[in-house]
Amino acid sequence: MPNPADRKYSKEHEWVLMESDGSARIGITDFAQTELGDVVYVQLPKVGDSVTQFSQIGEVESVKAVSELFCPIGGEVTEVNDAVVKKPELVNTEPYAEGWLIKVKVSNASELDTLLDAEAYGKLTGEG
Amino acid sequence: MVQKQQLPITSEDYQRRLLMDRSVPGRTGVSLPALDVPEQPLPGTGMLRDDLELPEVSEGEVVRYFTNISQLNFSIDTNFYPLGSCTMKYNPRVNEATASLPGLAQLHPRQSPEQAQGALELLHGLQEYLKEVTGMQGCGLVPLAGAHGELSGILMMRAYHMANGGSHRRKMLIPDTAHGTNPASAAMGGFDVVAIPSDADGNMDMEALRREATDDLAGVMFTQPTTLGLFDTHVVEMCRIIHEAGGLVYGDGANMNAILGRVKLADLGFDVVHLNLHKTFSTPHGGGGPGAGPVCVNERLLPFLPEPVISVEKSSDGNRYVFSRPTQSIGRLGGFFGSFGVLVRAYTYITLLGGQGMLDISGNAVLNANYLKEQLRGYFDLPYDRICMHEVVFSAKLHSGVKALDVAKRLLDFGFHAPTMYFPLVVDEALMIEPTETESKETMDAFAEALRRIDDEAANDPDFLHAAPHSTPVSRLDEAKAARQPYLRWRPD
Structure with missing residues (x-):
């Protein structure tokens, strides 16, 4: 699955997509879900929590391992994807769409500049 | 000519039925002796419940049921158990x-x-x-x-x-x-x-x-x-x-x-x-x-x-x-x-x-692990190629598409417990093997031969490994489904 060019990526394998209302939608990458294997449990922060860039905000558990989830951008959590909590396999099947995790009201947009674009992230994970 | 009657279920299905599903209303496994003491009312109320689902089965059915499931166990008393870091040695x-x-x-x-x-x-x-x-x-x-x-x-x-x-x-x-x-x-x-x-x-x-x-x-x-x-x-x-x-x-x-x-x-x-x-x-x-x-x-x-x-x-x-x-x-x-x-x-x-026995334990534990390491050298990757102690950690990375999990599952078909997998975390596709000091050279030779055959299968028939084990009471389990929809206890329909 190609990494969409419309978003930014962290070295910890999360993606950030800026929405038209200025909030950021966050998920984990296709590379991350492939490495993890079948995801069976997702633990996310609560709406209203404030998160700082690169801090731990939750966990993704697969049949192989429990991995920490880091927030690629700081702000206030405005929405949590309940669908993915109920059906964690969405992270495997649609990591860039229905498998999104949280939305954040970004406090400092310049943090985006510290993230990778799709091409650089692809290089990091050994593509191209 | 007598027509053979078709059984409504296969014998395998019958063998696997839970005790609750073998229940027949009114059947009993015990005969109580006649009452020979004066009857007493139970103190208080609510001590006895009549809404509990209990199996109604005969003594013979209970014995067969538990004897059969006890034989599905894998144990150190039945098979080699090279579970790294767990030291599954013989219990004298x-x-x-x-x-x-x-x-x-x-x-x-x-x-x-x-x-x-x-x-x-x-x-x-x-x-x-x-x-x-x-x-x-x-x-x-x-x-x-x-x-x-x-x-x-x-x-x-x-x-x-x-x-x-x-x-x-x-x-x-x-x-x-x-x-x-x-x-x-x-x-x-x-x-x-x-x-x-x-x-x-x-x-x-x-x-x-x-x-x-x-x-x-x-x-x-x-x-x-x-x-x-x-x-x-x-x-x-x-x-x-x-x-x-x-x-x-x-x-x-x-x-x-x-x-x-x-x-x-x-x-x-x-x-x-x-x-x-x-x-x-x-x-x-x-x-x-x-x-x-x-x-x-x-x-x-x-x-x-x-x-x-x-x-x-x-x-x-x-x-x-x-x-x-x-x-x-x-x-x-x-x-x-x-x-x-x-x-x-x-x-x-x-x-x-x-004291001498303590020395023999450590001497044989280290000798056995190094023996297996050398028997399997070249078949599986050795990320830290040093003289090892009581266990050896391989990486099952040599064949693309075959994971440590596949190797471990296939070993069950040979009658060996799987090694510890995916640990320690610093080794990719880790297979952590500890023979312990109590295993004989013959057992370790048979185990090494099984792993060499699995290596051959990984190269020539990887799909066979992906579907393993093939000879156990249940084959490859859907671990994701088991974790997402755990079915932990019997419930009435």
Whole structure:
């Protein structure tokens, strides 16, 4: 699955997509879900929590391992994807769409500049 | 000609039915004797429920049901069990014989110490054995499992720092190869865990260690030999750095069968060590019985041992054994005196083998692991290619598309338990194999041959491996479905 060019990526394998209302939608990458294997449990922060860039905000558990989830951008959590909590396999099947995790009201947009674009992230994970 | 009647279900389905599904209304497995006492009403109400679903089956059906499912078990009594880091060694039957002696088995925990001097002498003797094995000054037998022993050690380290003006010492260093219980125990004890990476040889990275040896250091938790099956050659230097920074050194004794009788952890600089009696000293393990994780300490931690400790009062009438409480004890960790039956078994094992036996354990444990390493060299990748200790860690990376999981599942078809997989975390697709000292060369040869055949299958028929196991009562399970939709108990339709 190609990494969409419309978003930014962290070295910890999360993606950030800026929405038209200025909030950021966050998920984990296709590379991350492939490495993890079948995801069976997702633990996310609560709406209203404030998160700082690169801090731990939750966990993704697969049949192989429990991995920490880091927030690629700081702000206030405005929405949590309940669908993915109920059906964690969405992270495997649609990591860039229905498998999104949280939305954040970004406090400092310049943090985006510290993230990778799709091409650089692809290089990091050994593509191209 | 008689037409054969078609069975409504296959015999396999019948064999697998749960007891609840074998129930027939009105069927009974017991016949109660006639009432020969006056009838009494039950006191109060609500003591009996009639809404419980209980199976109605005959005695013969119950016996067949449980006999059949007991035969689905995989155990050390039936098959080779090379589960790395778990030390699934043979449990000698003589341990069971002594643990069943009426004088030990029927002792009541509230019996007065005067009436149980023999049992207390045995516990005292085990304390002395474990002190000798570790080189330590004191021993507490009460922790009920390895992780419980870790927590005891951690609580003693905390009590030591608190008593010595070190309440700011919150940082616990743990190598990236550690058992997962180590950081969990440290966190439960209120410490902040900092991971220390391994260097290219599989030893602890000394530069990283020096950087973290600051004045808020509480100590380090270290397994020697490590979970990579390697004797960390930096260990003496590590202990020196920790002690100079004011910290304490915790030793996870999970891998003691590699060094029994040859290396005392106290001599290397360790301050506290827990021992897994169910690993090193052959008591039942896993589903077979409760564990026991005694803790041994040097002089600095002696006052903090959990109570009770067995002490001896010597007099002209002979020895008298008593329960005692160390002066600054961290307190009780459970009821009574630990897993007494397990302690009896370990005492039996050590007494019968003696000092030479301890040397034979470690010698054979290391020889066997190195034998398997050489038998499998070239078939599986060796990320840390050194002389190993009691276990060897391979990486199942040689064939693309075949994972450690596939190798492990296929081994079941050959009648071998799978090795530990995906641990330690620093090795990709890890297969961690520990033959233990109790296996024969013939068993290890058969195991190595099975792994070489699996390697051949990985190259020529990977799909066959992906679907393995093929000969077990159930084949490859859908682990994701099992975790997402756990079906844990029978419910009426």
